[in-house]
Amino acid sequence: xxxxxxxxGLVIAGVVAVAQSPRMSLFEEFTGENxxxxxxTNPALNATxxxxxxxxxxxxxxxxxxxxxxPTNTWSLYLTNQAEIDWRYHSIASAGYGYxxxxxPTTTITNGINSAPQARIDGGHLWAVPSSTAASxxxxxxxxxxxxSSSAISSPFTITMNRAWNPSYTAVTLTVNITASMxxxxxxxLVYRLVMTxxxxxxxxxxxxNGETFFQDVAVKSFPNIQTGTPxxxxxxxxxxxxxxxxxxxxxxxRDKSQVAFVGFIQDDGNYQVKQAALSNTVGLANDAKAMxxxxxxxxxxxxxxxxxxxxxxxxxxxxxxxxxxxxxxxxGANVVWTGNLAAGASxxxxxxxxxxxxxxxxxxxxxxxxxxxxxxxxxxxxxTSFVCSPTYFAxxxxxxxxxxxxxxxxxxxxxxxxxxxxxxxGAVGAYGSNTGASKSDFFNNGVVGDKDELYLPPTDLTAVTxxxxxxxxxxxxxxxxxxNENDQLDVMVSTNCGSTWTNIFSQAGTVLATAPLTTAAFIxxxxxxxTVTLALPSLANSSTALVKFVSTxxxxxxxxxxxINLSQANPTSIKTTAxxxxxxxxxxxxxxxxxxxxxxxxxxxxANVVVFNTLGQIVFSKQIELAxxxxxxxxxxxxxANGLYTxxxxxxxxxxxxxxxVTK
Numbered sequence: 013x014x015x016x017x018x019x020x021g022l023v024i025a026g027v028v029a030v031a032q033s034p035r036m037s038l039f040e041e042f043t044g045e046n047x048x049x050x051x052x053t054n055p056a057l058n059a060t061x062x063x064x065x066x067x068x069x070x071x072x073x074x075x076x077x078x079x080x081x082x083p084t085n086t087w088s089l090y091l092t093n094q095a096e097i098d099w100r101y102h103s104i105a106s107a108g109y110g111y112x113x114x115x116x117p118t119t120t121i122t123n124g125i126n127s128a129p130q131a132r133i134d135g136g137h138l139w140a141v142p143s144s145t146a147a148s149x150x151x152x153x154x155x156x157x158x159x160x161s162s163s164a165i166s167s168p169f170t171i172t173m174n175r176a177w178n179p180s181y182t183a184v185t186l187t188v189n190i191t192a193s194m195x196x197x198x199x200x201x202l203v204y205r206l207v208m209t210x211x212x213x214x215x216x217x218x219x220x221x222n223g224e225t226f227f228q229d230v231a232v233k234s235f236p237n238i239q240t241g242t243p244x245x246x247x248x249x250x251x252x253x254x255x256x257x258x259x260x261x262x263x264x265x266x267r268d269k270s271q272v273a274f275v276g277f278i279q280d281d282g283n284y285q286v287k288q289a290a291l292s293n294t295v296g297l298a299n300d301a302k303a304m305x306x307x308x309x310x311x312x313x314x315x316x317x318x319x320x321x322x323x324x325x326x327x328x329x330x331x332x333x334x335x336x337x338x339x340x341x342x343x344x345g346a347n348v349v350w351t352g353n354l355a356a357g358a359s360x361x362x363x364x365x366x367x368x369x370x371x372x373x374x375x376x377x378x379x380x381x382x383x384x385x386x387x388x389x390x391x392x393x394x395x396x397t398s399f400v401c402s403p404t405y406f407a408x409x410x411x412x413x414x415x416x417x418x419x420x421x422x423x424x425x426x427x428x429x430x431x432x433x434x435x436x437x438x439g440a441v442g443a444y445g446s447n448t449g450a451s452k453s454d455f456f457n458n459g460v461v462g463d464k465d466e467l468y469l470p471p472t473d474l475t476a477v478t479x480x481x482x483x484x485x486x487x488x489x490x491x492x493x494x495x496x497n498e499n500d501q502l503d504v505m506v507s508t509n510c511g512s513t514w515t516n517i518f519s520q521a522g523t524v525l526a527t528a529p530l531t532t533a534a535f536i537x538x539x540x541x542x543x544t545v546t547l548a549l550p551s552l553a554n555s556s557t558a559l560v561k562f563v564s565t566x567x568x569x570x571x572x573x574x575x576x577i578n579l580s581q582a583n584p585t586s587i588k589t590t591a592x593x594x595x596x597x598x599x600x601x602x603x604x605x606x607x608x609x610x611x612x613x614x615x616x617x618x619x620a621n622v623v624v625f626n627t628l629g630q631i632v633f634s635k636q637i638e639l640a641x642x643x644x645x646x647x648x649x650x651x652x653x654a655n656g657l658y659t660x661x662x663x664x665x666x667x668x669x670x671x672x673x674x675v676t677k
Contacts, residue, residue, distance in 0.1 A: 032166035033193040037070040037159060038277050038289040040132045041151045042101050042125045044079045045088055045220025050129040051459030052568040053152050057129075058228045065156055069163035070133075071291045072229040073207060073275050077101045079128040083220040089213075089230055092265040096231070096238045101125040109239075111284060112137075116148045133162050135279060135286040168196040168248070171290035173276055181269055181297050181388040183261045184208075186235075188276060190255075192248040200282020205241040208233045208260055210271045211294055216396055217431030223460035223566075225430045229275075235260045244278065269389040270296055270326055297388040300327035301334050301380045303395035304359060308376055310427070311400045311511030311559065316368050321378055323350075324359040326392065335382040340367050341374055349382075369401050373425045400425050402471040402510065405557055409477075409580030410469050414442075414449040423470035433458035434465040435564065443485035443575035445539025450575035453564035455500040456491070456534045460566060467562040472579060475556045479582040479630040480549040481623075482517070482560065487537035488572040490523075490530040498569030500525070506552055507559040514561075517547050521565075524619055524638075525572070535570040542575075546621050546663050548582070548634035582629045595620070595639075595664050599648075603674035606651040612662060614639040620664030622646060624673070627657055639664060650675050 039061065043050040061072045075097050076089040083090055090097060102108020103124025110123040111132060117139055129151035131138055138146035138153045143161045146153035174187045186206065213227040235258050236242070242256060266272060277289040304322040319338070325331045331354040338345040348364050364378065377396035380387070387393065412421055419437035420426050428434035433454045442448040451467060474480050482504065491498055501521035505514040528541035552558045560579060564572065594615035599608060610622065617640055624633035632653060637646060650658075650673070658673040 032168055033170045033288070035134075035163050035165055035167040036068075036171075036289045036291075037134050037162040038073060038275070038286045039070050039154055039159070040073045040075065040135075041129055041154070042075050042077045042079070042131065043129045043151065044077050044222075045083045045090060045218070045224060046081050046222055047079055047128045047220075048222045048457060048459030048568060050151075051222040051224040052461050053129045053150075054224065054228075055461055057151055057154050060154060060156060061229075063156065066159050070159040071275055071277075071289050073209065073231055074227070074229045075100050075231050076227075077125065077128055079125075085219055087265075088219040089227065089232075092263070093232055096234055099239055100231075111135075114149075133158065134165075134289075135284040167288040168192060168194045169278055169288040171276055171278070171288050173274060173290050173292040175274065175292045175295060177295065177297070183259055184272065184274070186258045186260060186274060186276075186292065188242075188256055188258070190244070190253060190278065192250055192252045194250050196248045196287075198246045198280045198282060200246075200280055202244040202246050203241040203279050203281055204244055204276060205238060205279060206235045206258060206260075206274060206276045207231050207238070208235065208262075209273050209275055210267060211273050212271050213267055221457075223430065223432035223458045223463060225432065225460070229273075231275075232266065233260075233263050241279075266391065268391045270294060270300060270302075270392065297327050298329045299331070299383055299385040299387055300325070300389040300392070301331055301383045301387060302326035302389075302392045303378065303380055306376050306378055306395050306397040307361070308397060308399045309511070310398075311402055311507075312369075313402050313510035313557075315370065315401060315403050316366060318366050319364045319376060320361050321348075321364055321395075322359055322361045323354075323380060325354045325356050326389070328356050329385055330355050331384055333382065333384040334380050336362070336364060336378050336380055338364050338367075338376070338378040340369060340376050371401050371404055371423075373398065373400055373427060398427055398429060400427060400468060400511075402468075402559065405471040405473040407476075408472045408474050408480075408558075410472055410560075410578065411580070412469075412577045413446075414451055414575060416449070419451075420467065425468040427466040427468070429465075430460065430463060432460060432463065433566070435467045435562075438573065441536060441573055441575075443487070443542050443544075443573075446575075450485075450573045451562075451577075453500075453502075453566075453572045453574075455498070455564070455566045455569045456571045458566040459568045461568055463566045465564050467564075467574075469560040469577065469579060472558040472560070473556045474552050474558045474579075475554055477581045478553055479625075480552045480558075480579065481546060481582040481631065482549055482577075482579050483544065483546045484577045485542050485544050485575045486525070486572065487527050487535075487542045488525045489528040489535040489537075489541070489570045490526055491532060491568075491570040492530060498522070498567045500567045500569040500572060501565040502572060502574075503563040503565070504547065505561050505563060506549060508552065508555045508557050510557065511559060515551060517549065518545065518636075520619065521567075531570065537573060543618075544663050546623055546661070548623060548631040549579075550631070550634075582623075582625055582631050595662060595669055597660075597662050597669060597671065599660055599671050599673050602672075603676045604650055605675070605677050606649070608648045608650055608673065610646040610648060610660070610662070612639060612644045612646065614641060614644060614664065617641050618664055620662055622648075623661045623663075624648070625659045625661070626654075632658070 104110035131151040274292040380393040499522040504518035597612040
């Protein structure tokens with residue numbers, strides 16, 4: 013239901029009708045659930061839009077466009093609001109709004125949005141704002157300086173919006189008041205557009221293919237519609253007002269009523285300029301219990317445990333009772349009834365029922381029901397977590413070439429918190445040209461910057477291993493020529509206390525991790541584009557509870573492959589010299605009575621592992637170093653070495669080589 017009231021305010025004699033109002037800018041982003049560059053752009057953009065400096069200058073509105081393609085899932089942000097989104101981004105020829113398309117100042121002018129992530133500020137190009145440093149309309153250029161410049165342009169209107177929930181929290185009534193602060197005549201139809209948004213949406217799994225699970229300021233429905241909006245007069249005089257009310261019924265696909273907000277803006281359809289914008293922010297509900305977390309821990313070492321649930325009163329009324337219904341994987345557990353007095357804004361953590369599980373990876377969730385006074389927002393009543401159960405430790409060693417089709421291998425575990433791109437097996441790739449299989453982390457397609465995925469080795473009993481060593485082969489390449497522009501990262505971490513604490517034993521990213529030249533195609537390594545890493549693990553010596561995990565962190569670069577993961581007793585005789593090695597070294601003095609030096613000659617810069625073994629295969633020295641091109645010198649203190657023969661191994665991105673060292677005192 014909508015009611016229009018048009019009134020003319022009094023113009024006081026002697027007042028010059030040139031006064032203007034401060035502007036609230038509108039930043040429209042055309043982003044997509046299948047768009048990898050969108051996923052990498054949005055986190056930093058959202059932080060900029062929501063900074064305290066900018067929230068008084070700009071309002072964000074995100075249209076989830078089907079660029080480069082529409083999500084194929086039966087449910088997605090695009091599909092729920094497809095008709096409105098299509099109209100807003102399409103060209104005139106495609107029955108759309110026809111936003112002028114000129115991506116850069118020198119681009120041929122067309123119309124319609126044809127790439128993502130792309131943006132408009134107040135209906136115009138980012139690069140066209142006075143003092144703008146934007147090179148194009150890429151949403152990346154949404155900056156504090158841009159918002160300061162755009163909002164400095166005064167507006168001929170002011171807007172106020174007041175909202176109210178209906179008693180059942182199924183609709184919101186908006187009362188809109190528009191006032192002219194100067195005389196104004198539009199160049200075309202003048203329209204007030206009102207868009208319902210959800211300020212924050214968090215999915216457990218990606219609705220598209222770019223790995224993005226967190227979305228902000230998403231356009232979900234317009235009222236009465238996006239095409240015609242609410243018509244306004246084309247000519248205004250200073251002090252003229254227009255007041256109207258719009259009843260906004262929430263669509264069925266709203267995920268969280270407490271996140272519902274409204275963006276209103278005045279747009280001149282003759283030149284596409286947005287003259288003023290306003291935000292009616294979120295308003296809480298009377299009764300709203302919110303599931304905050306399911307607390308188990310990332311790793312548990314018993315098949316029986318008691319989870320806890322943290323629940324917040326997200327409404328305005330006190331909560332005196334609710335019921336928690338838990339689920340382990342697909343098995344529904346017994347309900348837990350809570351009673352008490354939970355004040356508005358307060359949280360409580362309660363124990364749930366004992367659960368019995370099995371070794372491996374699991375999911376645990378719960379749903380809140382039977383909230384006292386009734387629940388007006390069921391969409392935030394469920395939460396889910398993943399965990400690894402490691403009650404059994406298998407006797408070492410671990411030798412995994414990834415040749416079997418089963419993945420992850422038996423007793424290995426993958427933790428993929430966002431349900432997006434994660435560790436997989438590529439059966440056509442293998443270290444040094446073996447091409448018999450390798451683990452792959454798909455940074456090339458994973459646009460969720462900062463996304464971490466974990467690959468756990470089997471829980472391992474190293475009681476009989478006195479000098480454990482972890483070795484693996486890795487291959488990685490950059491996507492762009494900008495050094496460290498994509499710091500995709502690999503970390504290896506170990507624990508001996510069931511994951512309560514972890515020690516990072518290997519961490520490389522960007523140029524340090526790279527083994528091949530950049531490529532803009534999805535990286536597939538050749539036989540020469542691998543390096544072998546050998547890590548001494550003295551903290552795991554004789555440990556009966558060794559946990560090792562590989563952690564990949566995406567920066568939306570290019571693919572990384574890991575092969576031949578071995579956790580075993582150190583064995584210097586198994587160290588091989590690479591045939592085409594670009595590294596050589598000398599040990600002097602040799603024999604030595606104490607101090608000796610390694611003079612390492614590297615053809616290319618990179619990292620290296622220097623390990624010294626005694627004749628029993630025990631590691632007596634281990635160090636990671638960075639090599640510069642040319643001669644590198646490392647001082648080795650053998651003062652505490654017993655007399656005898658030692659093997660010195662240097663493994664680097666240049667290749668590997670071994671030498672013998674004799675200690676005589």
